[in-house]
Every structure is written in C-alpha cells, then in structure tokens.
Amino acid sequence: MVSKQKILIVDDDEHIAELISLYLTKECFDTRIEHDGQSAITAFKEYMPDVVLLDIMLPGKDGYQVCREIRMESNVPIIMLSAKTEVFDKVLGLELGADDYMIKPFDSKELVARVKALLRRANQTTSTTTGGAEVVKFPDLTVNLSNYEVVYKGETLEMAPKEIELLYFLASSPNQVFTRELWEMATECPVVFPDGIGVVPWMVPGGREIAVATSKLMEKYDLAIWAHHGTFAAGEDFDLTFGLMHTAEKSAEILVKMLSMQSQKRQTIQPDEFRHLAKDFKVTLPEKFLYEK
Numbered sequence: 001m002v003s004k005q006k007i008l009i010v011d012d013d014e015h016i017a018e019l020i021s022l023y024l025t026k027e028c029f030d031t032r033i034e035h036d037g038q039s040a041i042t043a044f045k046e047y048m049p050d051v052v053l054l055d056i057m058l059p060g061k062d063g064y065q066v067c068r069e070i071r072m073e074s075n076v077p078i079i080m081l082s083a084k085t086e087v088f089d090k091v092l093g094l095e096l097g098a099d100d101y102m103i104k105p106f107d108s109k110e111l112v113a114r115v116k117a118l119l120r121r122a123n124q125t126t127s128t129t130t131g132g133a134e135v136v137k138f139p140d141l142t143v144n145l146s147n148y149e150v151v152y153k154g155e156t157l158e159m160a161p162k163e164i165e166l167l168y169f170l171a172s173s174p175n176q177v178f179t180r181e182l183w184e185m186a187t188e189c190p191v192v193f194p195d196g197i198g199v200v201p202w203m204v205p206g207g208r209e210i211a212v213a214t215s216k217l218m219e220k221y222d223l224a225i226w227a228h229h230g231t232f233a234a235g236e237d238f239d240l241t242f243g244l245m246h247t248a249e250k251s252a253e254i255l256v257k258m259l260s261m262q263s264q265k266r267q268t269i270q271p272d273e274f275r276h277l278a279k280d281f282k283v284t285l286p287e288k289f290l291y292e293k
Helices: 015-024 037-047 063-073 089-094 108-124 162-173 176-185 208-218 236-263 271-281
Strands: 006-010 030-034 051-055 078-082 100-101 129-131 132-139 142-143 149-152 156-157 198-200 223-226 230-233
Touching: 006 037, 015 030, 015 108, 015 198, 030 037, 030 198, 037 051, 037 063, 051 063, 051 108, 063 078, 078 089, 078 108, 100 108, 142 162, 142 223, 149 162, 156 162, 162 236, 176 236, 198 208, 208 223, 230 236
Parallel strands: 006 030, 006 051, 051 078, 078 100, 198 223
Antiparallel strands: 129 132, 132 142, 142 149, 149 156, 223 230
C-alpha cells in the first residue's frame, strides 16, 4: 500500500486550519495541524512532512522564524499563507526559503494545485531511477549517470567520467549523506565538524546564486563544499578554520581514492560506534547522520 504524502498545516486560526485540512484530506493527503511556532518546529521533526503550509502571524515564533529554522534542517517545500499583501512581506518570506506565497483568502482548489506542483518539483530534485536511468535533476542542472551526461542551463558540459560520478554523488547526497561519508573516512571528522558539512550543488562561481546558497548553509554548518569548485569555512580563528578545511579535504581525498578503486567499502564506522565516539569526545552528533546503511 502506497503511503499518503504528509502536509503540516501551521495556522493560529483553528477554523482556517481545519478547512485546509479538509480540502487536502479529500485529495488523499495526510495532515497534521499546529497553531504556534514552537509546536510547528517540534511537529516538523516528529511528523517529517512532505510540504509545510505556514502562516506568518503565529504566537511565539512567527512564520518567518519557523521558516528559517526549517530551512536550516531541510529543503522540504514551504508555502507561506498570509493576509499580508505588501511586496516586502512576500519577498521576505521567499528570501528566507519559502517556495511559494499565497494571500488570504485563497481558493481551495488553487492551494491544492500549488501543493501538488511543489511536490512534483521536489520529486524532480532528488535522485530518481526510471527505466534503469540514474538521474539527479535541479532547476538548472541535470546529472545523468546512465549516459554520463551533465546539462547545465541547456548546455552539455564536458567532464571526465570520474568527475561526473563524483558530481552525481554530491548532487544526490547533499548534507546528510556526504557528511556521513566523510565521517567514515577519518575518525577525527565527527569531532572536528560534529554539525556536519553543507553541500552547494554546482553553480557558476562568483555570482549571487552561489553566494545566497552558501550563506543559507553557513547558518547551520561551519564548512560548505562547492561542488567542483572548492570550500568555504568559518571558525573562531585562522588555526581552527584551517584545521577544519584540512581535515575535510583529507577525508574527501580518502573517499575519492576509495571510490576510484571500488564502489563498496570493506570496512566502515557504524552508527553505534559514532555514538561511542561522540560520548568520549563530548560532542553531539545529529541522529540524522547516523542512519543504518
């Protein structure tokens, strides 16, 4: 049986929230309702929704703050719902990471249509296997591992096979998986960067697009990897920052050498071993990185 896609509805108006839930339930979605910002953050971590419908005016943490915190953890689609009609409010919501903005009152059919559109788009930005094809798609980038083709903004890029394999690995495994892979290559990595590493998909260097993407990741991580370009790190002083970059670079070099010889690791560090390591070195490792493989 196919599981229903989950929608988290966050609105302090119980009547509106219930109506939205009713519309979505009729379309075979599973829904959960929260009425304040802090509850929304807790529910997001527990419920793991496929889409978040987020009101701006909330008790405690407002919708902007909730959006910011969710974006530090996930790329889940977010639609902001608000009676605010000023361009500034729309721009602020979108700049903080919302994917769409709807003004109240709105038509229920339009809301459902936008939810479905975002879900289709979200499915296109993850690794998919269709007819044996391994493809990762982003709005401007497609990496096809089946025919070793990389297309950026409609143009095919000339890249070596190993570069395409590494780009596919990075693009299909942002943040969580890449962090875990580096952790497994060198024991000191979870101690040096316990919060993980952010991954920026390939973008043209030096532009606003890569700057915005990097700044969002640096809200959560101390180190960001620019695919096929370099790294961006921040620390309390030069020595700590250099040590962070050096450790990640060393681990990545080991990973690349290992992948160039064989696709499967013969030996690796298991989740419980990471937990023991964290306890001994008094660091906290997010459980999202410690999944079973």
